[in-house]
Amino acid sequence: MSGLSTQAEPRRVIAALLERGDKDKLATYLDRLPPAEVAHALLRLPEDDRGRLLELLDPEDAADVLHDLPYEEAIARLEDLDAEDAAAIVSEFAGTERAQYLAELEDEDAEPILAALPADEAAAARAQMRYEENSAGYLMDAAFLAYPEGKTVGEILADMRANAERYAEFDVQYAYVLSAGGALRGVLRLRDLVLRPRATPAAEIMLPNPVSVRADAPLDTLTQLFDHHSYIGVPVVDADGHAVGVLRRRAVAEAAEERAEGAFMKLSGIVGGEELRSMPMLQRSLRRLAWLGPNIVLNMIAASVIAAFQGTLEAVIALAVFLPIVSDMSGCSGNQAVAVSIRELTLGVLKPTEFLRVFFKEGGLGILNGTILGALLGAVAWLWKGNLWLGAVVGGALALNTVLSVLLGGLVPLVLRRFKVDPALASGPILTTCTDMCGFFLVLGLASAVLSRISL
Amino acid sequence: MSGLSTQAEPRRVIAALLERGDKDKLATYLDRLPPAEVAHALLRLPEDDRGRLLELLDPEDAADVLHDLPYEEAIARLEDLDAEDAAAIVSEFAGTERAQYLAELEDEDAEPILAALPADEAAAARAQMRYEENSAGYLMDAAFLAYPEGKTVGEILADMRANAERYAEFDVQYAYVLSAGGALRGVLRLRDLVLRPRATPAAEIMLPNPVSVRADAPLDTLTQLFDHHSYIGVPVVDADGHAVGVLRRRAVAEAAEERAEGAFMKLSGIVGGEELRSMPMLQRSLRRLAWLGPNIVLNMIAASVIAAFQGTLEAVIALAVFLPIVSDMSGCSGNQAVAVSIRELTLGVLKPTEFLRVFFKEGGLGILNGTILGALLGAVAWLWKGNLWLGAVVGGALALNTVLSVLLGGLVPLVLRRFKVDPALASGPILTTCTDMCGFFLVLGLASAVLSRISL
Numbered sequence: 053m054s055g056l057s058t059q060a061e062p063r064r065v066i067a068a069l070l071e072r073g074d075k076d077k078l079a080t081y082l083d084r085l086p087p088a089e090v091a092h093a094l095l096r097l098p099e100d101d102r103g104r105l106l107e108l109l110d111p112e113d114a115a116d117v118l119h120d121l122p123y124e125e126a127i128a129r130l131e132d133l134d135a136e137d138a139a140a141i142v143s144e145f146a147g148t149e150r151a152q153y154l155a156e157l158e159d160e161d162a163e164p165i166l167a168a169l170p171a172d173e174a175a176a177a178r179a180q181m182r183y184e185e186n187s188a189g190y191l192m193d194a195a196f197l198a199y200p201e202g203k204t205v206g207e208i209l210a211d212m213r214a215n216a217e218r219y220a221e222f223d224v225q226y227a228y229v230l231s232a233g234g235a236l237r238g239v240l241r242l243r244d245l246v247l248r249p250r251a252t253p254a255a256e257i258m259l260p261n262p263v264s265v266r267a268d269a270p271l272d273t274l275t276q277l278f279d280h281h282s283y284i285g286v287p288v289v290d291a292d293g294h295a296v297g298v299l300r301r302r303a304v305a306e307a308a309e310e311r312a313e314g315a316f317m318k319l320s321g322i323v324g325g326e327e328l329r330s331m332p333m334l335q336r337s338l339r340r341l342a343w344l345g346p347n348i349v350l351n352m353i354a355a356s357v358i359a360a361f362q363g364t365l366e367a368v369i370a371l372a373v374f375l376p377i378v379s380d381m382s383g384c385s386g387n388q389a390v391a392v393s394i395r396e397l398t399l400g401v402l403k404p405t406e407f408l409r410v411f412f413k414e415g416g417l418g419i420l421n422g423t424i425l426g427a428l429l430g431a432v433a434w435l436w437k438g439n440l441w442l443g444a445v446v447g448g449a450l451a452l453n454t455v456l457s458v459l460l461g462g463l464v465p466l467v468l469r470r471f472k473v474d475p476a477l478a479s480g481p482i483l484t485t486c487t488d489m490c491g492f493f494l495v496l497g498l499a500s501a502v503l504s505r506i507s508l
Numbered sequence: 509m510s511g512l513s514t515q516a517e518p519r520r521v522i523a524a525l526l527e528r529g530d531k532d533k534l535a536t537y538l539d540r541l542p543p544a545e546v547a548h549a550l551l552r553l554p555e556d557d558r559g560r561l562l563e564l565l566d567p568e569d570a571a572d573v574l575h576d577l578p579y580e581e582a583i584a585r586l587e588d589l590d591a592e593d594a595a596a597i598v599s600e601f602a603g604t605e606r607a608q609y610l611a612e613l614e615d616e617d618a619e620p621i622l623a624a625l626p627a628d629e630a631a632a633a634r635a636q637m638r639y640e641e642n643s644a645g646y647l648m649d650a651a652f653l654a655y656p657e658g659k660t661v662g663e664i665l666a667d668m669r670a671n672a673e674r675y676a677e678f679d680v681q682y683a684y685v686l687s688a689g690g691a692l693r694g695v696l697r698l699r700d701l702v703l704r705p706r707a708t709p710a711a712e713i714m715l716p717n718p719v720s721v722r723a724d725a726p727l728d729t730l731t732q733l734f735d736h737h738s739y740i741g742v743p744v745v746d747a748d749g750h751a752v753g754v755l756r757r758r759a760v761a762e763a764a765e766e767r768a769e770g771a772f773m774k775l776s777g778i779v780g781g782e783e784l785r786s787m788p789m790l791q792r793s794l795r796r797l798a799w800l801g802p803n804i805v806l807n808m809i810a811a812s813v814i815a816a817f818q819g820t821l822e823a824v825i826a827l828a829v830f831l832p833i834v835s836d837m838s839g840c841s842g843n844q845a846v847a848v849s850i851r852e853l854t855l856g857v858l859k860p861t862e863f864l865r866v867f868f869k870e871g872g873l874g875i876l877n878g879t880i881l882g883a884l885l886g887a888v889a890w891l892w893k894g895n896l897w898l899g900a901v902v903g904g905a906l907a908l909n910t911v912l913s914v915l916l917g918g919l920v921p922l923v924l925r926r927f928k929v930d931p932a933l934a935s936g937p938i939l940t941t942c943t944d945m946c947g948f949f950l951v952l953g954l955a956s957a958v959l960s961r962i963s964l
Contacts, residue, residue, distance in 0.1 A: 087736035088856030216703040247672040280543030305761035312768035320847030329869040372828040391776030400544030413785040
């Protein structure tokens, strides 16, 4: 590799090989580089170069590169490629993955790619794309092995040997046993096929009445199912009880991981659930403003409460010091309650209707924590200004507002879940606006009520 | 089941069966209930009753119940049981899971349970507990099948048949091929054993030089490995290249999911990464105060900046309205940058040393977003009070503080990662304190500088 030290920064090596158009060396180099290094280096190339690189590589190698990239970036690259190039790459993916990538694209980007795919792959992808995101049907492998009840171990093994090549992509560990009508009767573990005499009929070694899952079952149901059972996979059935695919534990675990990562990002105000600093600046800015914009409006509404109490503030300017503290601390307390509610809803140990449970569990805790925090802040205010009434106003306001914040924080996710709004995204702004307004109102309202005592 | 309608609330049915001490009916009832319902019902029983229930059930049934409970709750229950009862239940777990549960317990709780376990189970658990949490060694299955290079397909299948019962718990899909010295030479897929002629020697059908992973590799490395490769599992080797276990894709995905859930909770101020409302009130309160306590102190320090500018505030009371807005909006902007840095670090596309990249990527965006938000807030201030200078002060302060917040938010997780502090837990408070102080200082400092212009 003349002029290219292997010690060189991967980004420079890749840029140089891309410049030369040496697709074979490029493919070899990328394949040997640890996956995180591939992503790290490529995300530092100009966006156009990333596109050119995928066009230059053979589809199989390009598919490998897409696997190394963060999901959001892989989707962006597919969107930018010609439909034919994208189809050639997507065709290298496994069936389920192909459908999931295509489902992530806008319709106008997905349709030309589907049209350029081999007919059978396109039909299979379309079928799977019809399922709701993260449902059993969306996450399952639609390719599976199935045999009629009467087949013997020997016959099944012979069929497997004869079709070894074709079945290789099925990632075979199970086969289903079906009735003549196609209804799921049992599951054969590959292990049992190996370990049992060859004359045994399938019906005898199958696990009958297997646990199965409906294709429309949502992710929460699926995570709870796999928590309960130690199965590696379960059959997926349609409304008529016909087997339509196999859902693997790892597909569920990976989807749950992605959802948790997305929730983390949304909670922090990354609206789409993902941002990479390699994205165009304007796109990053607009996405962040989509969160900041509504927030600044809500903030102004909340702060307008302060404006209404201008006279009180003028009389006791020290109150201005405590307003941000009360607002911030109430936000913290409320966010803790939000997180616990979201978590309990995900685990299934809290139902979206259980308002009373949350009310009492959070109310009790709010009184406890509110008293402690209020006493602390009140004492500081008292000592600072030597005015007990000021301490009582500030401490009382924080105590009351803490109770209110944890109640609201605990309950808002339940309400949002019932209205099918994502609690990770919307709970924070709703909570903060309400607790800010109430906090300001409590501090300034209480102060106004005892103004003669504190404006000394 | 006299007097117990099957329509009754599961919690009441369970309480009644527990009261009667009818362990068989209880076990059957719990086994038939969907797992989320089991957790939902049990978490609504008094804590003592949950303990009594586990003592009453046979260890196998109790182990099933623990699987249905949230992890944190299952750990708490094991802590409360007698060591003998806990050992009998833990003994029903798979080996890896047993080690992981025991590793989660305090040493003083784990030791008596280990002492009460069968010697071989205890030794295996101790060996696995020595690995760092979420490393390959911690997550792997230590039980695996291995054969010498010379064995044939026929011999291997015969061994598998002869030992079917014993191997059943291995969850067999792969076998390793080892050298005489125990070094990993290749991997045999069970599939290939089934599909190849029986006289073929293992060395010929094994996948040679398999991708393997060191036992001390951390979770980030493991998630990136499985993103890159489509393997179901990879062999784990020690420093000498000897096979010590098999790491499955789903174990990695499940660990990554748990970590993401924990990060979500920590970001919201649930310090331990988990809270359930079924925990004792005092424990919940103390855990939340562990986060709120330091926060209120930091808040007071930040607000002390306001106290220093009392004169300016007295002259322009309207400034008190804008202080919480600037503080809150800067916090929002900074948290977005924090989330993106944590995410990029996890994905491996950002290294903890890349301060300059973050500086420029966030700086540019901060100038853009700061200008837009500052202009908006400044315009509102101007229009409200009809004072252009006031608008300039407030808008300029928000613009500058936004730049500062995104820089700080982007960089703090990198610094924390280098000092091995969890960025999800510590970034928020550090960020908010700094941006609050700077925000207050900018608004009031700028106002003081042009006081004669705005105090009309």
